[in-house]
Amino acid sequence: MIISLKETADKLMAANSLILTAHVNPDGDAIGSCLGLKFMLEKLGKKVRVLIDDDLPKFLSVLPGIDTIEKPENESYEADYLVILDASLDRVGSVIEKCKAPRLNIDHHRTNDKKADFLYLDAKRAATCEIIYELGKEMGVEFDINSATSIYTGLATDSGYFRYSNTTPHTMRAAAELMETGIRPEKISEAIETKDFDVVQGMAKALQTIELHADGRVAGLFLDHELTESLDTTEGFIDQVRVIDGVDVAILLKAVEPEACRVSMRSKKTDVAKIAESLGGGGHIRAAGCTIEKPFSQAKTDILKVIEESLAE
Numbered sequence: 001m002i003i004s005l006k007e008t009a010d011k012l013m014a015a016n017s018l019i020l021t022a023h024v025n026p027d028g029d030a031i032g033s034c035l036g037l038k039f040m041l042e043k044l045g046k047k048v049r050v051l052i053d054d055d056l057p058k059f060l061s062v063l064p065g066i067d068t069i070e071k072p073e074n075e076s077y078e079a080d081y082l083v084i085l086d087a088s089l090d091r092v093g094s095v096i097e098k099c100k101a102p103r104l105n106i107d108h109h110r111t112n113d114k115k116a117d118f119l120y121l122d123a124k125r126a127a128t129c130e131i132i133y134e135l136g137k138e139m140g141v142e143f144d145i146n147s148a149t150s151i152y153t154g155l156a157t158d159s160g161y162f163r164y165s166n167t168t169p170h171t172m173r174a175a176a177e178l179m180e181t182g183i184r185p186e187k188i189s190e191a192i193e194t195k196d197f198d199v200v201q202g203m204a205k206a207l208q209t210i211e212l213h214a215d216g217r218v219a220g221l222f223l224d225h226e227l228t229e230s231l232d233t234t235e236g237f238i239d240q241v242r243v244i245d246g247v248d249v250a251i252l253l254k255a256v257e258p259e260a261c262r263v264s265m266r267s268k269k270t271d272v273a274k275i276a277e278s279l280g281g282g283g284h285i286r287a288a289g290c291t292i293e294k295p296f297s298q299a300k301t302d303i304l305k306v307i308e309e310s311l312a313e
């Protein structure tokens with residue numbers, strides 16, 4: 001059932017205990033929205049746990065409360081609601097089987113599968129954290145350094161630090177209001193962008209795989225299984241590809257297993273959410289992803305074919 005922002009706030013306020021979760025392969029928006037909402041709900045006296053069925057990226061270790069996030073280990077978890085943030089129900093791993101509470105889904109992905117018991121979806125928002133900010137206002141919770149740091153992190157990371165086309169005046173106003181708590185954007189971005197030497201070396205290796213296709217309108221990094229295994233992270237690598245002059249669609253393909261490749265796409269003109277959706281994934285018009293259950297070279301051939309057939313005029 002689709003519900004309004006107010007109905008979402010009412011449900012959260014009426015609950016006593018909540019389990020929050022977000023997508024596997026979590027990013028700043030997934031973790032930022034879980035922690036931001038957790039801090040606000042705790043202020044309202046709720047019992048809140050955050051479960052994420054994956055390892056957390058190191059670049060988010062600066063976030064307050066990150067060490068309270070648990071991996072689902074028990075067989076079952078009880079709560080008044082399971083709140084699924086920044087994803088559809090099929091992208092949260094084992095949490096969905098382990099917690100049978102009514103599913104309250106809060107998301108900004110146009111490709112949301114709408115399978116939750118209750119869904120608040122606003123695809124105009126740059127980040128799920130932008131909705132969490134609105135929920136804070138709706139619930140009448142005052143932002144503090146902890147909630148503001150978490151929410152700001154999701155706003156900043158999903159909007160490319162307020163540079164991508166999903167950035168709106170509303171995104172900027174939300175960020176401005178969060179700054180009133182005393183958070184410092186330069187400190188947050190510096191903490192998030194600081195990389196180990198090995199990661200920069202890994203990026204140098206990955207960048208050597210760069211290829212241009214479709215007369216320079218498509219560019220990609222293609223990381224086979226061996227190279228993928230040698231890298232700690234590929235966070236931000238695709239941004240080096242998106243900036244190439246004349247490139248519409250940027251791809252990062254990595255063989256996470258011998259027979260499974262994760263694909264990230266960014267675009268200037270082409271609707272990549274549509275391409276990702278046709279391959280069982282999803283996302284936004286300018287940033288989307290999917291997993292292709294095939295070996296590296298087959299997956300590479302497949303994705304290039306689909307993209308070349310879908311390029312915008």
Ligand code: AMP
Pocket residue numbers: 086091263264265280281282283284287288289290291
């Ligand atoms: P990424 O390339 O992983 O940064 O993802 C870009 C956007 O697409 C993000 O909003 C993701 O949440 C979304 N996305 C990535 N992979 C998937 C997937 N398999 N299913 C649905 N959405 C995805």
Ligand code: MN
Pocket residue numbers: 023027029030086
């Ligand atoms: Mn996300």
Ligand code: MN
Pocket residue numbers: 029030086108126127128158
């Ligand atoms: Mn997001």
